[in-house]
Amino acid sequence: MADTQRDLSPDPIEYDGPPDYRVVGRHGVYPETNHDEIARFNFLAQMNRHLSTKVMPGVGEAFEARVEPSFTKKNKRDFENRHEVRKAMLNDPMFQWWSALRRATMETRQQAGRWVTLRQADELNAKVGALTNGDDRLVLNPKFKQPRSTEAIDHHCMPGSYHTELVPGDVTGPANYDAGIFATTGGMLGRYNDGGGVAVAEWVKKTFGDDFKPKRILDIGAGLGHNVLPIAAAFPDAEVIAVDAGAPMLRYGLARAKTMGIENVTFIQDDVSDLSRFEDESFDWIQSTMFLHETSYKTMPMIFAETQRLLKPGGIVLHVEQPQYADTMPLFEQAMRDWDAFYNNEPFWTKMHEVDLDDWMKQAGFGDNHLIHGGVAAVVDKDVFPDAADDDSEDFGRKAAWHVIGAKKVA
Numbered sequence: 001m002a003d004t005q006r007d008l009s010p011d012p013i014e015y016d017g018p019p020d021y022r023v024v025g026r027h028g029v030y031p032e033t034n035h036d037e038i039a040r041f042n043f044l045a046q047m048n049r050h051l052s053t054k055v056m057p058g059v060g061e062a063f064e065a066r067v068e069p070s071f072t073k074k075n076k077r078d079f080e081n082r083h084e085v086r087k088a089m090l091n092d093p094m095f096q097w098w099s100a101l102r103r104a105t106m107e108t109r110q111q112a113g114r115w116v117t118l119r120q121a122d123e124l125n126a127k128v129g130a131l132t133n134g135d136d137r138l139v140l141n142p143k144f145k146q147p148r149s150t151e152a153i154d155h156h157c158m159p160g161s162y163h164t165e166l167v168p169g170d171v172t173g174p175a176n177y178d179a180g181i182f183a184t185t186g187g188m189l190g191r192y193n194d195g196g197g198v199a200v201a202e203w204v205k206k207t208f209g210d211d212f213k214p215k216r217i218l219d220i221g222a223g224l225g226h227n228v229l230p231i232a233a234a235f236p237d238a239e240v241i242a243v244d245a246g247a248p249m250l251r252y253g254l255a256r257a258k259t260m261g262i263e264n265v266t267f268i269q270d271d272v273s274d275l276s277r278f279e280d281e282s283f284d285w286i287q288s289t290m291f292l293h294e295t296s297y298k299t300m301p302m303i304f305a306e307t308q309r310l311l312k313p314g315g316i317v318l319h320v321e322q323p324q325y326a327d328t329m330p331l332f333e334q335a336m337r338d339w340d341a342f343y344n345n346e347p348f349w350t351k352m353h354e355v356d357l358d359d360w361m362k363q364a365g366f367g368d369n370h371l372i373h374g375g376v377a378a379v380v381d382k383d384v385f386p387d388a389a390d391d392d393s394e395d396f397g398r399k400a401a402w403h404v405i406g407a408k409k410v411a
């Protein structure tokens with residue numbers, strides 16, 4: 001057959017990339033984004049997805065083909081821990097390429113979101129101020145001293161982290177966090193970036209049944225409330241208290257909640273390692289979501305002890321996090337999951353994922369037989385992205401699927 005007769009049209013390609021940024025959920029204080037800003041976020045989402053689905057497998061191949069054989073040949077033994085794997089990977093060009101690009105997408109995402117929010121700072125600050133000034137569901141403490149763990153670090157390369165206020169009443173930090181997370185996660189958390197909280201609320205209803213009717217719920221390290229709002233919506237009769245160290249997060253959080261029609265959440269500024277403002281046994285449910293990895297080794301036991309003190313008998317505490325580094329987890333996977341700790345300004349990530357959380361919960365006073373273990377995957381709008389559980393790409397440390405570790409307090 002002559003070449004001219006062959007069908008050279010390509011097979012139709014099924015699109016499996018991230019959703020277009022234009023489907024993002026725009027609540028009443030969501031920053032406005034113009035054509036070029038949307039294009040930039042779309043590029044970042046595509047790039048992140050490309051890195052996790054197309055480049056990361058090559059890093060795995062480089063480990064097996066080059067890094068591991070060369071280490072064992074030189075040292076006449078296998079790797080003993082994830083740190084040895086990470087350090088050996090540092091010399092491999094494939095890892096260097098992937099790591100540099102991943103860091104670059106994070107830096108670019110921060111600057112992209114920063115520009116979006118800074119150029120409309122006055123309007124955003126005024127809008128949030130109008131929604132929150134005089135509302136007693138926002139409790140800020142002007143004398144609050146940031147814990148060193150939140151103050152000293154620009155978490156995940158976020159300029160000013162969670163607490164910085166460029167002017168009084170500033171919300172550009174949280175608005176940046178909110179506007180860019182859809183790009184960082186490739187939409188896997190859903191339209192309102194709340195797929196984790198939706199999943200937790202569903203899991204709690206399924207696991208504890210209709211008898212569990214929490215009257216008071218405390219969310220620690222709640223941020224701007226992405227994951228506590230679905231809980232508040234699922235338990236509309238509950239009084240929900242969201243505590244965070246960052247005043248801008250809380251300010252933006254209340255304004256966002258109000259424009260989304262969620263009225264049962266109070267946002268309070270405090271350090272969750274000392275919640276003496278609340279009485280003993282005053283909560284039915286204490287929740288943390290993607291929070292523990294930003295707490296220090298020193299404060300984590302204090303936080304666990306506070307949750308034990310604050311729970312009513314019969315109450316539950318749940319922490320939702322990426323999986324711990326169990327012995328059964330391959331060292332290569334552990335090393336890749338540790339990437340954020342060393343190259344993305346998440347210094348507490350590595351230690352937090354190594355400790356025996358069950359043991360720490362027991363030391364805080366929770367009974368051995370009353371520990372809770374589970375797993376949740378982001379529940380997202382089907383038209384935005386398939387459930388994260390169905391997605392088989394592996395973006396170590398960023399996948400929208402988490403472990404639940406918790407405990408029930410017995411009388």
Ligand SMILES: C[S@@+](CC[C@H](N)C(=O)[O-])C[C@H]1O[C@@H](n2cnc3c(N)ncnc32)[C@H](O)[C@@H]1O
Nearest residue numbers: 162221222223226227244245246271272289290
């Ligand atoms: C990664 S964000 C998680 C936000 C939220 N849970 C979510 O699911 O979207 C971590 C939050 O924890 C807060 N945080 C860290 N250490 C804290 C502490 N000791 N006391 C109160 N908040 C803290 C930070 O200010 C930040 O907003």
